[in-house]
Amino acid sequence: MIRTxxxxxFDDQKPGTSGLRKKVRVFQQPNYAENFIxxxxxxxxxxxxxxxxxxxxGRFHNRTVIQQAIRMAxxxxxxxxxxxxxxxxxxxxxxHVIRKYGASGGLILSASHNPGGPDxxxxxxxxxxxxxxxxxxxxxxxYARTQEIDRWLDVDAPDVDLDTxxxxxxxxxxxxxxxxxxxxxxLMEELFDFDAMRAAVKDGLGMAFDxxxxxxxxxxxxxxxxxxxxxxGTVRNGTPLEDFGGHHPDPNLVHAKVLYxxxxxxxxxxxxxxxxxxxxxxxxIGKHRFITPSDSLAMLAANAHLASGYAxxxxxxxxxxxxxxxxxxxxxxLGIPAFETPTGWKFFxxxxxxxxxxxxxxxxxxxxxxxxxxxxxxxxxxxxxxxxAATGKSVDQIAREHWARFxxxxxxxxxxxxxxxxxxxxxxxxLTGSLPGLPGTSFGPLTVAEADSFxxxxxxxxxxxxxxxxxxxxxxxxxxxxxxxxTGTQGATIRVYLERYEPVGGNLDAETPTMLAEIIAAAExxxxxERHTGRTAPDVVT
Numbered sequence: 001m002i003r004t005x006x007x008x009x010f011d012d013q014k015p016g017t018s019g020l021r022k023k024v025r026v027f028q029q030p031n032y033a034e035n036f037i038x039x040x041x042x043x044x045x046x047x048x049x050x051x052x053x054x055x056x057x058g059r060f061h062n063r064t065v066i067q068q069a070i071r072m073a074x075x076x077x078x079x080x081x082x083x084x085x086x087x088x089x090x091x092x093x094x095x096h097v098i099r100k101y102g103a104s105g106g107l108i109l110s111a112s113h114n115p116g117g118p119d120x121x122x123x124x125x126x127x128x129x130x131x132x133x134x135x136x137x138x139x140x141x142x143y144a145r146t147q148e149i150d151r152w153l154d155v156d157a158p159d160v161d162l163d164t165x166x167x168x169x170x171x172x173x174x175x176x177x178x179x180x181x182x183x184x185x186x187l188m189e190e191l192f193d194f195d196a197m198r199a200a201v202k203d204g205l206g207m208a209f210d211x212x213x214x215x216x217x218x219x220x221x222x223x224x225x226x227x228x229x230x231x232x233g234t235v236r237n238g239t240p241l242e243d244f245g246g247h248h249p250d251p252n253l254v255h256a257k258v259l260y261x262x263x264x265x266x267x268x269x270x271x272x273x274x275x276x277x278x279x280x281x282x283x284x285i286g287k288h289r290f291i292t293p294s295d296s297l298a299m300l301a302a303n304a305h306l307a308s309g310y311a312x313x314x315x316x317x318x319x320x321x322x323x324x325x326x327x328x329x330x331x332x333x334l335g336i337p338a339f340e341t342p343t344g345w346k347f348f349x350x351x352x353x354x355x356x357x358x359x360x361x362x363x364x365x366x367x368x369x370x371x372x373x374x375x376x377x378x379x380x381x382x383x384x385x386x387x388x389a390a391t392g393k394s395v396d397q398i399a400r401e402h403w404a405r406f407x408x409x410x411x412x413x414x415x416x417x418x419x420x421x422x423x424x425x426x427x428x429x430x431l432t433g434s435l436p437g438l439p440g441t442s443f444g445p446l447t448v449a450e451a452d453s454f455x456x457x458x459x460x461x462x463x464x465x466x467x468x469x470x471x472x473x474x475x476x477x478x479x480x481x482x483x484x485x486x487t488g489t490q491g492a493t494i495r496v497y498l499e500r501y502e503p504v505g506g507n508l509d510a511e512t513p514t515m516l517a518e519i520i521a522a523a524e525x526x527x528x529x530e531r532h533t534g535r536t537a538p539d540v541v542t
Contacts, residue, residue, distance in 0.1 A: 002075045004151050007031040013039070013146040015139040017344035019125025021111045024061050027122045031152065033065050034072065037107065038152035039145035040126045041076040043138065046104035049079030053098045053127075055089020055180065056109030057215040057278040058240035059116030062087045065109055065124070067159045074173040075153035081173065084180035087162050088240060090215045090279030092368065092376035093184040095131035099372065100183055104129050110215075110278035113250035117243035132349035132373030136465065181222045188223060188379065191309030191371055192386045200389035201229045206269030209381070210259045210283075213237045213245035216275040219378055228385075249276050251283035251365055251377070252542045253290065264288060271384060271395055275377035280345075281365040282377035284384055286395020292542075294324035294411050297361030299402050300383050302330045304359060306390040307383055309371070316357035318348050321454050321469055322481045322497040323363040324409040333406070342456050342468035343483070349373050350460040363413060363497065365542075400509070407503045410515040414538035415485075416494040416529065424484055424492035427532040431470050431482055434526070438472060443522035446474045454481075472526060477501035480523045494533070496523055 010029075013020055013036050020036055027033050052073050056062040066087045073081050082097060083089075089097070091108055098106045111123035126134045126142065134142070157170045160177070167176045188194075197205075209224055211217035217238035224230045236259075237245060248255045251274035263272040268287040275282055284291045291299065301317050304310040317331045318339035331338035339357060341347035345366065351357040352370045361367040366375030387398065438451035450473040455466040469483035478500045485493035498519045502508060507515070523529075530536055 001156065003154055003156060005031070005034070005154070006151055007035055007149060009147050009149055010035060011147070014143045015125075015134075017346075018112055018133065019108070019123050021114065021121060021123035024118055024120060024122045027061060027065070033124065034068060034152040034154075035146055035149050036124055036142075037069055037072055038076075039142050039149055040107070041072065042145050042149075043141040044105055044126070045129075048077050050104035051080045051082060051101060052078045053082045053089070053094055053101070053103045053106030055084035055094055056087055057090070058086070058088050058242065059110065059122065059244070059277065060118055060120070060242040061122045062109045063162065066162065068154070069107055070160055070170055070175055071154040071157055072152065074155045074157065074170045078173055081175045082178055083160070083162065083175065085163065085165055085177050086180070088180045088215060088218065090180070090184070090219060092280055092372050092374045092379065093180060093219070095127060095372035095374040096184055096187055097178070098127060098129065099131040108278065112278050113248070113276040113281060115244065115248050116277065117246075120243070127373070130349060130353055130373050132352075133344070133346040135346050135349065136463070181219050184219060185223050185227065187371060188382055189227070191379070192307050192382050193389070194227060196389040197385050198229050205388060206230075207234055207385070208236065208259060208262060208269055208272045209234055210236045210251070210256055210272075210274040211238045212247060212249040212251065212256070212274060212276065213239060213241040214249040214275065214277045214279070215240055216279040216378055219279065220275075223378065223382070244277065251276050251281055252540065254540050254542070256283055259283070260285060260290070270388060273381040273384070275381070276365070279377050280368075280375040282367060282380040283365060284380070284395070286399070289396040289399055291395065291399060292324070292363075292411050293361065293365045293367065294326050294363050294409060295399065295402075296380065297323065297359070297367050298326035298330050298406070299398060300367060300380065300387075301327055301359050302402060303387045303398070304383065307386045310358065310369070314358040315355055316351070318351050318357040318360040320344070320347075320362040321456075321471070322413075322483065322495070323361060324411040324499050325477070325501070326406065326409040327361065329406045339459070340456075342454070342465050345373075345375055347456070347458070347465070350458055354460045356459070363411070403508045404504065407501060407506065408508045410500040410502060410510075410512050412498050412512055412516055413542045414496040414498065415540040415542070416496075416533060416535050417539040418491040419494055419533050419535070421492045423533050424494055427494065427527060427529065428470070428482065428484060430532070431527050435470070438526070443525050444518050446478065446518055446522050449473050449475045474519075474522075478519055480519055480526070482527055494529065496527070496529070496538070498523060
């Protein structure tokens, strides 16, 4: 029997770039998660008896919401739910499962790189049948439904045993608990030359992988240690924990400092890597050489042909607007299109589905390809390993040779976190209002060539996305970008992206802060961050 539970709307359920993210205690309110899930089910395009994929990154509150989502799916006409064992399913693995098994969509329970635990963050994201995040038209419809919802549906049924693989039934609906790693690992073996990588490992290729007590631990143990033969202990912090061991599962130089310190030491292995809470981001560090995500995208694209899955070449390269233009230079050299999109992986989905792009990336440590419709942290690590195995070169050598060929885009992102929302909005409003007067203005040695609020017209469906960040482009290929992030759960995060292009033959191995100093000073003059927020320095520099 289907049960109908009366409810009333919550006014704060507008999905951001990666779904709905709030504090756990917000999601624990009666009807809160149920309202949002029911709204998804009410607007999702699906036939009766469709398959729903369900899983998450193992953070606190995942199991509770998974059980409720199963009961609600049974009441809403789904015929089958595929759920990762233990409630575990990385974001890229969920995308693959949706695509492989022809699901109508999936719920991914994660707040990505945000902290976990009873007092920390939780999130729900809906992915559509192509395996990618719901596009803006769908998220807009979900939000509209949350604002008028008056009931949610479920069935009276006991909890499903999430820890035992196999099929059970909740009323008429089949619930299949699947191995969360097997399908994904098999896909990786199709894309990369595992024999070459195994041989390189036997010849002494070493690595350190920090899973940050998040979802990629089981995937990394299986693929890196069992299938590729890296020594036991290569994967560190490999057991997913509900609070990520009390740490922040964000693979950057602040939160992965232990790995960074190792890789900067004389005892460093050839490559160090890390992934985030839900497995879609990556950090790459060679011995004595940190690779920025923007450079990693460019270097992977330039060398992707060395992996069997990309031997026929790339159709195109796409990057988010705040990501450095390094990948554009690779695309030009390869004679393929380069696309600049707003932030948010969903904008890459149309390009991938239309066959216009093969590899995509964002400066926020997300890189992926057309094998799924999400960024994929472990995929990026494996492509780096494949390149190392195929060339016999070090990460540092690959980087130096790349810059010698293409020039170097010195790049950094400054995050001002937890800023009072009104102050952040006032800053962006003032900045936007100043745009018409900026061209031709000089800030120290830098002269503004162009300034605008970035808008994107999708080349596939013609949809327009406006106000996607403020760009200030200086003469000579340098720039600064300002935008508010949509991935936090409280206050606002102001992100400032700083980029300086040094051409071939220039100073290609200097310290990044030194090379960016003039742009940093200009950014403060242009935006007045200290005046608006009282902040004299960023909270995080990546």
